[in-house]
Each structure stands twice: as structure tokens, then as C-alpha cells.
Amino acid sequence: MPPPVPSLRGQQAPASPIRRLAPHADFxxxxxxxxxxxxxxxxxIPTPRAVLDAYRTFQEPVLAYGVSEGSLGYRKALADYYNGLGAAAGGAPIAxxxxxxxxxxxxxxxxxxxxxxxxxxxVLVPEPFYPNYKGFAHLLGVNVRPIPTHASEGFQLSLDRVRxxxxxxxxxxxxxxxxxxxxAMLSAQELADLGKLCVERGLYFMCDEVYRDFVYDGGAKVAPSVLAQPGLDxxxxxxxxxxxxxxxxxxxxxxxxxxxxxxYAACLKFAQARLSPPVVDQLAAWAALATPETELRSAIDEYRRRRDVLVQGLQRIPGVTVRSPAGAFYLMAGLPVANAEEFCIFMLREFDLGGETVMLAPGDGFYETPGAGSNQIRAAYVLETAKLERSVAIIQAGLNAFAQRKAQS
Ligand SMILES: Cc1ncc(COP(=O)(O)O)c(C=O)c1O
Structure with missing residues (x-):
């Protein structure tokens, strides 16, 4: 017998655009x-001390399985947290x-x-999207249907296009x-409208709010939540x-x-099959809920500075198009190149400015529509401002060198 081969599902799993250039970075x-x-x-940004202390002070003699749905104490604390954010405006308080x-x-x-x-x-997903959505859907044999959003419209979602x-x-x-x-961020009204459309058409509305706190303009402390919109239970x-x-x-x-x-009952069965979420990490996550507001705020202020440095720096580079994002810590920028992946690889394999280069994620990997995003990159502004300023200088010099290379070939 020939040796077994991986499943088609395994062979066809999409590679992460965020990590797929890793061998070039090694080079x-x-x-x-x-x-x-x-x-x-x-x-x-340093992890809050209370979180790290929770790991250090764990004293149990046996590191046993936890409850499949998560410890009751932690879930109670989470319910208080969501209700404190205003989730109860969407119906009964979260339990x-x-x-x-x-x-x-x-x-x-x-x-x-x-x-x-x-x-x-x-599953309908506004594109460009977090690529693992595709990876998770693929694993389950589910198809992703992209809803186009456009840089020229600030990547805002159009309800008509969803419909x-x-x-x-x-x-x-x-x-x-x-x-x-x-x-891009949805307003409470946009969440409510999209939720209403889902109700009308018998669809679920999965809202990923992991960047809730990373909002920079208009004075709001957190982004609007789907839980706070009425009628979507x-x-x-x-x-x-x-x-x-x-x-x-x-x-x-x-x-x-x-x-x-x-x-919930369906998810609980999946959760029981994988036995339990990590026990000590839950204690750390529980401790994290007590992080002083000032600590969170200073982290957000730092990200705002980083956003501004990166956006303003990129906007000064001729041919680069980018708008200031409302939240999270990423941006998509259009580059004056036909193939951004080729540029990203060039930066890693052939270019340096004083012994330094920049690794960017090619934009096309965030799209499902073939050919879309081919001149775009995604950048995360998770480095100190001085490093971001330096990165902008490196990108600018790299674009010049890449253009010269193209002109010669
Ligand atoms: C939009 C989005 N959702 C979910 C995740 C998953 O995060 P984690 O599994 O670390 O909670 C990420 C990670 O980058 C993300 O960007």
C-alpha cells in the first residue's frame, strides 16, 4: 500500500497570510x-501584574480538569463586567x-x-476579514461568502450588500x-440594523468584539456591543x-x-467534548478583570499615539493610501505596487536600510474575492512609536528600491 495522504480538508486548508512569509523573515x-x-x-504592552501573579501564586496540589463551561466564579465576574458595560440595554442582564x-x-x-x-x-463575512474566520469555516466544511467593503468608503459595511x-x-x-x-467599527445603530436584518432573514449574528476597548476617537470607552442591542436574543x-x-x-x-x-446547549456539548478550558489561565483572566481603569486607559492612549504615528507617516509616502482607523490596532494601506506580496518578500529577502527591514502582511490574504487587495498590506501598530517611525522610513526606502528594481527588469 502507498503511504496514507492527508485529507483534502487538510491539504486545502488556507495558509495564514500573517504567518506565511515567516520563512522569508527567517532568511x-x-x-x-x-x-x-x-x-x-x-x-x-506589559501584561497586568495581577494576571502574572495569578500564575505565580497557584498552590493546588493537583492541576485538575475544570468545569467545561468555565468556572462559575469567573463567569459571574464576566456577567458583572458585561452588564456593567451596558449589555442589559439589549434585554435581560447577562447571566x-x-x-x-x-x-x-x-x-x-x-x-x-x-x-x-x-x-x-x-457564513457572510465583510471583507477584508480576519483570515482565521476562513480557516475555522474550512475546518467545519462551511463556506465563507465575502461582503465587499472598500478602502474608499473607510471599509464601512453596507447593509444593502449584506441583504x-x-x-x-x-x-x-x-x-x-x-x-x-x-x-473599522460599527455604530450601535449599524449593529441594531444588521441584527434586525438577521432576525428578519432567520440568520445568526456572530459579533467578534475582542478589540472592544481599542477605540480612539469620540470619547467612548468601548465599542458598541451586539449584546446591548434589543430584540436580538x-x-x-x-x-x-x-x-x-x-x-x-x-x-x-x-x-x-x-x-x-x-x-448555548450546542456549544456546551462541544465544550464538554474538549473537557475544560485551561484552569490556571482562567484564574489569571479572572484577576485581569480587576485591572485598574487607569492602566487600560494608558495602554489605549499609547495605541492611539502609535496609530497616529503610523498613519501620518504612511500618508507622507507618495502613492500610499491609508485612512485613520477608528479602532483595533491594524490598518490596511494601498501601496504604489501591483503586487504587494512581491513587495513584502522583497523587503525580507533583498532589502535593508542600515541593517533593518519591515515585515508586513500582504493584503490579498484578507480577501476571499480573487484579485482583491493585491496592492494592499495590513500593518499592526503594536510597536513603540520610535520603532514605527523607523519602520515608515524603511518602508519608504523599500518602495523606492522596489520601484527601481521594477524599472530595471
Ligand atoms: C478579530 C480577531 N478575533 C479573534 C482573535 C483570536 O484571538 P484569541 O484566540 O487569542 O483570543 C483574533 C486574534 O488576533 C482576532 O484578531
Whole structure:
């Protein structure tokens, strides 16, 4: 017998555009070039002390399984947190029994898609979108149908385009707000309107709010939440995570919240099959809820400065088009190149400015529509402002060198 081969599902799984240039970055390092990573949303802000202390002070003699849906104490604390943010405006206050603790927001997304869609069903996702949405859907045999949004419109979602895209296999709408990769944010009214459309058309509305706190303009402390919109009890499914809010990506704790008992029951069965979310990390995530508001605020102020440095720097480069994003810590920029992936690889394999280069994520990997985003890159502003200023200078010099190279070939 010939050796077994991986499943088609495995072979055809989409590669992460955020990580797929990693071998080229290794090559840059091998040739002695320092790489500034603007390709990945790994925050560098220190994790709150209370979170780290929770790991250090764990004293139990046995590290046992926890409860599948997450510890009751943590879920009670989370319910207080969501209700404190105004979730009760959307209906009855959130109860601990409507919260399920997951392994990062990632597992909540997988549970959400699995609980709402069957194989060959379709989930509508505004594009450009967080590429793992496609990865999770693919794993479950679910198709992603993109709803185009455009840089020229600030990547705002058009309700008409959503309405037009609904087909016989459509089961859900999935989006992130504030969004990765565009930083676009839906207003409370837009969430309510989209929710109403979902109710009318019998669709679930999965709202990924992991960047809730990262809002920069207009004085709001957090982005509007789907949980606070009335009339959406049957359809709303909220995804959350401690990764970005508390700069604790390695904690691997997130959660899902839904007022729909059937969807909750389905997710609970998935959760029971994977036994429990991480126990010590939950303690750390619980401790994180007590992070002083001032600490969170100073992190957001720092991200605002970073956004402004990167956006204004990129806007000064001839031919680069970019708008200031409302939230999260990413932006999509149009470059004066035909193929942004080629440029990104050039930056890693052939270019340096004084021994430094920049790693960016090619934009096309954030789109489902073939050919879309081919001149765009996504950048994360998760580095100190001085490093971002330097990165802008490197990108500008790299674009010049790339243009010269093209002119010669
Ligand atoms: C939009 C969005 N949702 C979910 C996640 C998943 O985060 P985690 O699994 O670390 O909670 C990320 C991570 O970058 C993200 O950008």
C-alpha cells in the first residue's frame, strides 16, 4: 500500500497570510537583518501584574480538569463586567449561564460556526476579514461568502450588500468590530440594523468584539456591543477574549456569550467534548478583570499615539493610501505596487536600510474575492512609536528600491 495522504480538508486548508512569509523573515535574520514585525498583532504592552501573579501564586496540589463551561466564579465576574458595560440595554442582564469560557476567542469562533452552520452552509463575512474566520469555516466544511467593503468608503459595511448576498445556504453573519484588519467599527445603530436584518432573514449574528476597548476617537470607552442591542436574543452570539485587552495572548482564555439557549446547549456539548478550558489561565483572566481603569486607559492612549504615528507617516509616502482607523490596532494601506506580496518578500529577502527591514502582511490574504487587495498590506501598530517611525522610513526606502528594481527588469 502507498503511504496514507492527508485529507483534502487538510491539504486545502488556507495558509495564514500573517504567518506565511515567516520563512522569508527567517532568511532576513540569517543574512543579519533586524526585522520590525508589523505583520502580527502581538501587543508589546506589559501584561497586568495581577494576571502574572495569578500564575505565580497557584498552590493546588493537583492541576485538575475544570468545569467545561468555565468556572462559575469567573463567569459571574464576566456577567458583572458585561452588564456593567451596558449589555442589559439589549434585554435581560447577562447571566453566568449564558457565558461559556473558551480557549481564546478562537475556540468561541469555532464553536459559534459549528453551532450555527452545517457543512456546505454559508457564513457572510465583510471583507477584508480576519483570515482565521476562513480557516475555522474550512475546518467545519462551511463556506465563507465575502461582503465587499472598500478602502474608499473607510471599509464601512453596507447593509444593502449584506441583504443582496443572503442565499439559501446562508446561516450567519460574522464580523469583528472594531475590525481586524481594517480598524473599522460599527455604530450601535449599524449593529441594531444588521441584527434586525438577521432576525428578519432567520440568520445568526456572530459579533467578534475582542478589540472592544481599542477605540480612539469620540470619547467612548468601548465599542458598541451586539449584546446591548434589543430584540436580538435569538440571533446574537458574542465572541470575546483576554488576549488583546490585557495584552495576554498566551493566556488562551476567551468566551462566548449568547442569550439563545439552544445555541448555548450546542456549544456546551462541544465544550464538554474538549473537557475544560485551561484552569490556571482562567484564574489569571479572572484577576485581569480587576485591572485598574487607569492602566487600560494608558495602554489605549499609547495605541492611539502609535496609530497616529503610523498613519501620518504612511500618508507622507507618495502613492500610499491609508485612512485613520477608528479602532483595533491594524490598518490596511494601498501601496504604489501591483503586487504587494512581491513587495513584502522583497523587503525580507533583498532589502535593508542600515541593517533593518519591515515585515508586513500582504493584503490579498484578507480577501476571499480573487484579485482583491493585491496592492494592499495590513500593518499592526503594536510597536513603540520610535520603532514605527523607523519602520515608515524603511518602508519608504523599500518602495523606492522596489520601484527601481521594477524599472530595471
Ligand atoms: C478579530 C480577531 N478575533 C479573534 C482573535 C483570536 O484571538 P484569541 O484566540 O487569542 O483570543 C483574533 C486574534 O488576533 C482576532 O484578531
Amino acid at each position: 532576513a535574520r540569517q543574512r543579519g537583518v533586524h526585522v520590525h514585525h508589523l505583520n502580527i498583532g502581538q501587543p508589546d 453566568p449561564s449564558q457565558i461559556l469560557v473558551t480557549v481564546g476567542g478562537s475556540e468561541a469562533l469555532q464553536f459559534g460556526i459549528a453551532a450555527t452552520c452545517d457543512p456546505d452552509d454559508e 443582496e448576498a443572503i442565499g439559501p445556504r446562508t446561516r450567519a453573519v460574522l464580523l469583528s468590530t472594531p475590525g481586524n484588519p481594517t480598524g 435569538d440571533v446574537a452570539f458574542m465572541v470575546d477574549s483576554v488576549s488583546k485587552r490585557y495584552s495576554a495572548c498566551g493566556a488562551r482564555v476567551g468566551c462566548m456569550v449568547t442569550r439563545n439557549p439552544q445555541i
